[in-house]
Amino acid sequence: MRFKTDLKNIRTFSKLTAALNSLEKIAWVRLDDDSVRFTVIPDTGSQVWASLSVDLIFENYNLQSNELNNTINLELPLGLLQRALKSALNSNHANLRLTKRDGVPMLSMTIHTHTKEQTTAHHENPRARFNGGHHEDDYDDPFAQADMQTDLTMKREREKVITQDIPVRVLHPDTVETIMQPKVREPDVHIQLPPLLQLKAISDRFTKLALTTSSTSSTAARSERNNPKLELSANMFGNLRLRLFTDTLDITSVWDNLENPELDPSQLTVPVEEHPSVAFREGGADKWATVRVDGKDWSKVLSVGRLEGRVIACFVDDHALILYVYVPHHDDPGGAEDVVTYYVSSYSV
């Protein structure tokens, strides 16, 4: 089993890792000849399937495995990967390879980097800092040594080699065979979300409000209060509605003029005219598809906004919410886009 690759688009890789890490600490990574797939499935909360083409984050990719279809399955702590990628940001060169240390499999990241430019401005005229300028230097003064040294510190900056070893677990194909990507029926409403930072700020505000303003004290209500639910609705007329409804509060934010993207008939399992969204469009602007999400979980999901990609939300009325996050290829604009799919956990009313 062999895996070795150079890293590219480290910033994007790092942001993706951070977004996934906000949902779950450990990811399942599946590597094959064409794609690298990150999957996180928390015990409770939304799951993510991020399938990236290899050349989004890797180059000089080398993979050898005895498994069927040349795949490697790993379990990987996202926090450590994120930490290692942080070292690799702004590096000259970084690669990643599967290795073993003390019998434990490791993803070893080797980073060639420089430290930041050194500032030496404060060395100027250090004597003037204190009012001791009127004292002449004594050459036998043990403290005089410090000043003389500062002039010799202008050393050439050299490249440093940093190795970050991330412990991993190699998974047998049998263990991952049973993990299947969820299947959901065609959505009732699909809509492009407003900027996620904005959506997240308002959602978080609603969640915090719900956490602080509850008056009832029954046990059921308390658990409800600790995990406030937000109601998300969208229609086929470019509207998205976010609502918080408690026994003391009813607040709503509405976005309009959002885009309901056209469907690509070639991607559909049903003829376009039979697609559920047609009925919702015919139903008019008052025909909403609604799901309820957990405020805290939703906040973690929206953390994906840091990838700065276009996000399409697909609503299956009172049933499911799926987000498709399109990861832009910065080095190939207009080219293929990779998709990160969020199956947002939703709750019935």
Place this chain on the structure above:
Amino acid sequence: MVVLNFTLSEDGVAVLHDALACMFKFSDDVCLEARKDKLTLTTLNISKSAYVCFSFAANRFFSKYNFEGSPQYRERFSCQLYIKSLLTIFRARGGASDVSRENAAIERCDVAIDDGVGKKSRLVARISFRNGITASHSLPYEVKAPTHAKFNQDEAGNCWAISSKTLRQLMDHFGPSIELLDINTDEENHVVNFTCFTEKVQKRGATNSEAVLKKPLHTNIAVEMDEFDDVSVEDKMHIIISVKDFRAILQHAQITSGDLATSYSNPGRPMKLTYGADGVLCEFILMTVGEKDATYQRHKTPKANSAKAPTSRPELDSASHRASSAQQVQPAPSVEKQPTQHKIPTASRPPPPAFDMRPPPPPPPTAPRSPGLFISQDGGDDDDHQWDPVNPDEEEEENARIEWHSNSESDPFAPRISSFARKPTQQSDATPPERLVSGLEPTQRLSDVRRFGLFSE
């Protein structure tokens, strides 16, 4: 009689504060030792594995310096103080705006130590601000001989020196929850390796369970020898020190200046780190751990090793010249710990209100970063906090933990003086509503006058 008095410029106060802040990461107390030619601050951590010594040259660091001595303390005078109290006195002042900073700028700081038979032992610091306000602080101290760690320079054949800024930046690559730093050389590749690891994970057994994934990051940084000054180290020797101590040192070294020089002998023997700034000499003596898997030592000297290696600490030279116990003065902390608070009428507590005031509405739980509903979107690439989950305090945010200031935040000092140091601050925070009842209109906001240095924070 006045044993010692000296005057500091504004920069001098800042440098002194930096030094104290660094020491505070090691210990709660500092020992001040005054001689004719220098003032020395020393401290030893509680496990006696790290010793810190800052020397300030009398003729270079201070605007004025005068050591009088006394019949009792002719050569030198030494005493022990709480670092936290000193940090409060010498802290940086100034508000956010340039004007307020200008107003609160320190013009000079006079410190005097008054001691003698029949006198109250006090360190008095008088800080004069540009705006004409003078704040006086009076601290009790304990007359006590300092403890110095011994370091045998002749024995320490290994040494290297490198820019402390470079070293400090390299430390950023080490992840959280690591404990030990292994420094070793590799002549073949002409590099010095800095390796971070945690001893806990050396335990075997749980290799096939998920525990493997909970191991911390193992980080190695190879730095070319050319980047060092004077590397002279035995090849393949591993010297291991505490990461926390090393970080605390570098944090201070990088703000000070230049090169950090080390010298050491063998694993299990102390290591010395030094750097200097203008008129200040900073020295640290750290105990090193026996070698990584200790095989090297075990084979060499099995007997000596068992006596020495992991348990041995820097040997301390407490052989100070004077039997100080006779003159020991108890710290008597409660009496005048916060003298300024008593002098300023606005800070004194008004009588309790006649009826229950409704407490001010509690602040919204946690909305530190987004005061407005909409946050601007121009936050830079690195400003990633906006994407944090809504309730980060519920997460075990291991990654968010940055350890540079862990000591000052965790506040190990609190148990000792919390009863009198904490309460006044809380009371002064709570005063505004109460004052309305007692009928005294405030003339200035507390936050406006605080920057003049009148109140402790």
